[in-house]
Amino acid sequence: MKRQRLQFYLYIAVALIIIIFSCQKKNNDTIKAQSTKEKVEKLIVIADRFYDNKKIDSAFYYYNEATFICSPVNDAENYISTLNRMAIIQQSHGDYSGSEATIKKALPYAKYVKNQLHIWNLYVTLSVNYLDTYDYKNAILYNEKALHLETKSWKKLAAKNNIGVALIQEKKYTEALHIFLPLETKNDIIKDNDVYASLLDNIGFCYFKVDASEKGLNYMNRALEIRQKEKSAFGLGKSYMHLAEFYQKRDFSLSKKYILLSYKEYSKINYIDGRLSALKIIINNSSNKELKDYSNIYIALSDSIDEVRQKAKNQFAKIKYDSKHEKEENLKLKAYKAENELNLERQKNRNIVSYIIIVLSLCLILILYYYLTSKANREKIEAAYNSETRISKKLHDELANDIYHTMAFAENRNLSLLENKEQLLNNLDTIYSRTRDIARENCTINTDENYALSIREMISGFNTPNINLLINGLDTISWHEIDKTKKTALYRAIQELLVNMKKHSEASLVAIIFKETNKDILINYSDNGKGIDVSKMVLKNGLHNIENRILAIKGKINIESDLGKGFKVFIKFPL
Template identity: 70%
Template sequence: MIPKRIQLFCPIIIFLLILFSCQKKKSVTKNEITNSPEVKRLIAVADTLFDNNKFDTAFYYYNEAIFKCNPIKDPENYISTLNRMAIIQQTHGDYAGSEATITKALPYTKYVKNQLHIWNLYVTLSTNYLDTYDYKNAILYNEKALELDTKYWQKLAAQNNIGVALIQDRKFEEALDIFLPLETKEQVVRDKDFYSSLLDNIGLCYFKINDGEKALNYMNRAIKVRQETKNPFGLGKSYIHLAQFYEEQNPGMAKKYMLLSYKEFSKINYVDGRLSALKMIIKNSTYSELRNYSNTYVNLVDSTNEFRQKAKNQFAKIKYDSKREKEENLKLKAHKAENELKLEKQKNRNIISYIIIALSLCLILILYYYLTSKANREKIEAAYNSETRISKKLHDELANDIYHTMAFVENKNLSLTENRAHLLSNLDTIYARTRDISKENCTIITDENYTVLLKEMISGFSTKNINLISNGLDSLSWDEISKTKKITIYRVIQELLVNMRKYSEATLVGINFKATEKNILINYTDNGKGIDTDKIIFKNGLYNVENRILKIKGTIDITSGSNEGFKVFIKVPL
């Protein structure tokens, strides 16, 4: 519902829209003529670059072809070109940009005679949805591809894609219903890559439904075919599935396949595959080996994120520059018509400027009032939550321990040695609990001793059952970081470790600190039981963590899954 103060501005906004519409007294039309030879030349150049993996330059020429192509008169070139552009963006992890590109082609599918172009469009769109975990739409567009009048092997490929989406959606028995009939198809058996992938997927499904004998049989058949074709991508997939198969029953064999998978994916620099293999290796490593692989994983994640962001920016810039160039050409052609309206528009612009300034000032005042009120409410709420949490700890934990100790003293003979020892043990537990509550709420020192204090707090959570590793803490220039951010970092790390000890059942915890020119990066990882991020509820500890980070303009990203550990990435601006 729109607040009353905002509703007051609606008549003014409507007036502005009417005023702008009155300016359109004249319009400039342009006959869109497709320059077919030029479009074909640009596409040919782009295809050559695409085949040679020069994607940035290929994207530029495809984009040039799009601006010269008429989608109604030449829909096949228009759709196929947009499809290639979407594939390039998809390859570089720009899924939002890929979807925006490919959906431009959908309105023109009705003009296409060769349905192969529509099939390619649907498959690319389904792959994009699969990569962004939208399995329902991934299946939907493969079903659309099945309905098209295309060759038999393309229908088989669409069926296989539906099965892959079902695997990702953890519907393994439904996936088997699709995969098993494909196993005997002559076209599938002839295509070694397709056939080995199918066998591996069947083996994975049987593994997920706990039919180990069939799972191992299909996985071994798949790897035999892939070893013949020497396909690093396929071998990497097979090895990582075998590692999952042996992980619980034969850790040594599992570790061997993890390393082989990482090696094969490294040959083709398949980043997602390398990260998946490294994640399993880290989970099954200890001591210095764990540290080395953890550092490799963190560095790979950082470099991948940076590379993908640069690619997104590059593709956006190419689109923007082409659009701007086209708009400038249109402006030059329309310059004469615009001059006739210039004086009248200038008067209206002045009026509109005054109205916009008045609106802006009002909105700023409203926003200031809202943010101030919100900040005051958050302060009161934070104080109340802190008091409630301390009270709950005192009542639920400390008071119960004291009550049981008092009952023990009243009912036991303290002259006996074992009873006195039990009493001392209870008193020690009460002392430790009191000390923990005190540490959680004590004043934090932010002077030159801050690093020592932070290390002591972190090491305090290390027990005989919990191995805690921290890296990079001394590499940060803490003197240049504000007091508020130091306190926030301390409390956030403390809250994460408290949650870990209470709920996660973790045996290994890693905390990595890293500084860039503008940010502090903190990576927290544990091998606990994890949580389902789709069902995560931000309350108590996790709410405090998120709220603290957002208050200092930072960002937080939580990654977890049932029995997959718990990972938190925090970025705090300097």
């Protein structure tokens, strides 16, 4: 009873220490997340102020700074909404490819957002990009996604309207009418004159295109009346353009009058795309000097907008690059400052660990001194010690040096260079693989009815893009008739074969064949690796362990190999 009580107290002490450290870590993480969120929100406020004052380049800069320090998982709403604002700025300046690249950074983190409005804005911004770049299928796709979100009714109506606009661009006028006509009676649409006039104009244009001219003209004139009252230059430009197209084959002079009015309205607000569209129609309906004059205007306007958009695109790209470069420089400076703080923290942690080790050591000494006297317990302790020593040796021999060299590489190389970054990733992948191998070697083995599945999963775990593993006959073995000790030994033997293969053989193909006879289990292992000289082979480490395991279950093992001719192992043990 005393022994059990002491053990119980020991477990409680260890648990308390773990809980304290976990709580400290969680508190630190929480404080860090809150601190980052506050900085992000301050940067967003500054960026919003610049945006409202039409200082777009400064707004873009501060939005970009906010995304650099924002946590896309813990603060997904700020991250997504900020990227959306940046994408809208790029979109408004004609940088559609840049806008799409910016907004797509937000897509993987939409699942962390609770407020569906941010996702709706994300989808609609993407759809506008696709609409402006003539990718109408994707424009419709993302409006349909926006339509299925849990948002206010007017947002659903807006998404439906956007789908109709995309269908018009695809010249699917009948399908567009099916979208637009049910919206005509919606209160949210009717009470907004700009939206209602746009809807009526689109309906009229669709009717005109499906040869319902009288209906089409009626709707377009109703839209024009509303827009004339509202004095909306953009809306009037659209209405006059549709009417010009309507009268193009009916009344040439009236058509020309409307297209000139459209050009005039678009010029008031300097809407370049609208002016260019109007000029195309004017040019098609002009001749002689008038044709030359309008053609020159079109060329000059087209060249100027291309130049402006390219400058804006370069400007936004430069802001992103400069911010990234500045961040890297700041990190280097902070690294020097943090080094001293890190050393102090390490010393503090060493002291804490020392106290913990002393307390635990005293507890263990008391338990061992009073109660661990039986032979069985001594063997358990010795086995645990041997296991820990083996793991420690593996950690020291296989991982410590690699980690040290990787740290030195990261500190002394410029990681912004692609080759250095790839080398660092390769080093980390090697460390990860070795850690996983050690974990596999010391995991509990399932020897019940799921043994075949367990061994298959273990073997499949060594499958990589560069290594193909073939397993044959595994399910034909009567595993339930085999002793657990033999199954454990076989599992470990195959595991160590695969570990050796991965470390040394450079194989790209491995085959493991299982076969059962009346009295024995046969396993054939082969790979196409670089092989070894069997005459000079010295069994040690993994191969020595494999041989000992098979001999311990009264089995036989035979190794065949030669340099450049792969590696083969034949294992046989009785049922």
